[in-house]
Amino acid sequence: MNLDGKVALVTGGGSGIGFGIARVLASRGASLVLAQRRLDRVETAAAALEPTPVLPVEVDIRQPDSVERMMQKAMARFGRIDILVNNASVTGFPAIAGVLDSSPEQTDDIVDINLKGTFYCSQAVARRMIAAETPGSIVHISSVGAYASQELASLYCATKAAQVALARSMALELAPHRIRVNCVAPGDIPTEASARITHNTTGPAHYHRVTPLPCVGTPQDIGNAVAYLASDEAAFVTGATLIVDGGFLAY
Numbered sequence: 001m002n003l004d005g006k007v008a009l010v011t012g013g014g015s016g017i018g019f020g021i022a023r024v025l026a027s028r029g030a031s032l033v034l035a036q037r038r039l040d041r042v043e044t045a046a047a048a049l050e051p052t053p054v055l056p057v058e059v060d061i062r063q064p065d066s067v068e069r070m071m072q073k074a075m076a077r078f079g080r081i082d083i084l085v086n087n088a089s090v091t092g093f094p095a096i097a098g099v100l101d102s103s104p105e106q107t108d109d110i111v112d113i114n115l116k117g118t119f120y121c122s123q124a125v126a127r128r129m130i131a132a133e134t135p136g137s138i139v140h141i142s143s144v145g146a147y148a149s150q151e152l153a154s155l156y157c158a159t160k161a162a163q164v165a166l167a168r169s170m171a172l173e174l175a176p177h178r179i180r181v182n183c184v185a186p187g188d189i190p191t192e193a194s195a196r197i198t199h200n201t202t203g204p205a206h207y208h209r210v211t212p213l214p215c216v217g218t219p220q221d222i223g224n225a226v227a228y229l230a231s232d233e234a235a236f237v238t239g240a241t242l243i244v245d246g247g248f249l250a251y
Contacts (some may be wrong), residue, residue, distance in 0.1 A: 001231040004029035007078045008230065009070075011061055011121055012088030014041030016191035017141065020219020021085055021226050026052040028227050030083065033074045035059040053078075061088055061117030062109075064124075071124045080132060083230045084125040086118040086163070087141040092191070095156040107155060114159035115166070122170060126179055135178035137230040140167050141222070142183045144245045160185075164241050171239030180238035182229045187245025189217045212247035 008025045012018035013034035022032055022045060031053040034042040042056035055077045059070040074081060090110045097106050122138050129136040145153060146161040164183050171181040188211060211217070225244045228234055243249055 001028055001227045001233055003083070003227065003231060006030045006082040006230070007033065007074075007080050008083035008085060009033040009035065009074060009081050009121075009125065010085040010087055011035045011059070011117070013085075014038065014043075014045040014056070017186065017189055017219045017222050018085075018087040019045050020221075021087060021141075021223040022049065022054075024220055024223025024227050025083070025085075025230070026054075028231075031078060033057060033070075033078070033081070035061075035070050036088065061121055062112040064120050067117075067120045067124050071128065075128065080134065081125050081128060082134070082136055084121060084136070084138045085141065085226055085230075086121055086139065088117060089114050089141065090156070091143075096152050097155045098152045099154055102155060110155045110159060114156070115162050118163055119166065122166075122181070126170075126174055126177075129179050130177045136180070137234075138167075138170070138174075138179065138181045139226050139229050140164075140181075140183045141226075142167075142185045142241065144185050144187045144243065144249055146185055146241075147243075147249055167241070168239045175238060180229075180234070182234075182238060183241040184222055184225045184229065185241050185243045185245065186222050187211060187217060187243075187248045189219060189222060191219065210248065210251065211245070212250060215246070217244065217246055 008030045013022045014036045033055045035057045036042045039058040046054035046056045057070045060066040090113045140163040142163040143160040145157040167181045167183045225242050
């Protein structure tokens with residue numbers, strides 16, 4: 001899965017699963033644009049990935065104007081985007097939003113980031129891929145929550161299911177332009193965000209899943225899945241979701 005010469009844009013690439021994805025893509029030869037609301041995080045990530053060429057960018061994917069500024073900076077630095085990974089997401093403790101308790105502000109935040117942000121970034125990147133007449137790969141980071149109900153996280157699960165549906169429809173529309181669109185659906189991957197749920201005393205049992213494989217998933221496992229979908233080895237794969245959950249959904 002050689003990605004030499006490719007440029008990958010990873011939203012939320014400065015921490016957690018996003019940084020794990022970035023490390024794998026860098027190890028396969030890709031140059032990177034790492035985008036996140038907190039610029040300090042992607043700057044730290046960029047330093048950790050040296051000597052890989054990395055552009056850290058501040059972005060609020062809820063805002064199309066901010067996404068456009070991100071794209072202008074990416075194109076000015078690298079001149080192209082070959083791979084987009086829509087990883088930025090409201091997850092972990094901030095995604096806990098019970099049906100009876102979720103405020104309009106929390107509802108908007110989850111939907112605007114997880115769904116609208118994924119769409120805005122995909123739209124901006126796809127437009128440039130088409131203008132350049134180059135093939136490309138877009139990967140949404142969904143979740144097993146798209147398939148398995150999760151108490152106190154109905155909005156989160158709904159947006160993750162929406163990412164899967166979005167990928168399938170986008171795959172049809174963008175196929176004539178040789179742009180492939182797929183999803184990766186992680187299971188339990190320990191990160192800073194998931195740790196905040198585990199140590200929340202209001203009901204962590206709701207968020208413990210049984211994983212048949214006797215091991216713990218890592219951000220690198222998700223990165224390996226993304227690297228495959230972004231590579232030429234997956235040239236005939238589009239509209240698909242690769243589930244990386246240690247067997248959780250096999251139950």
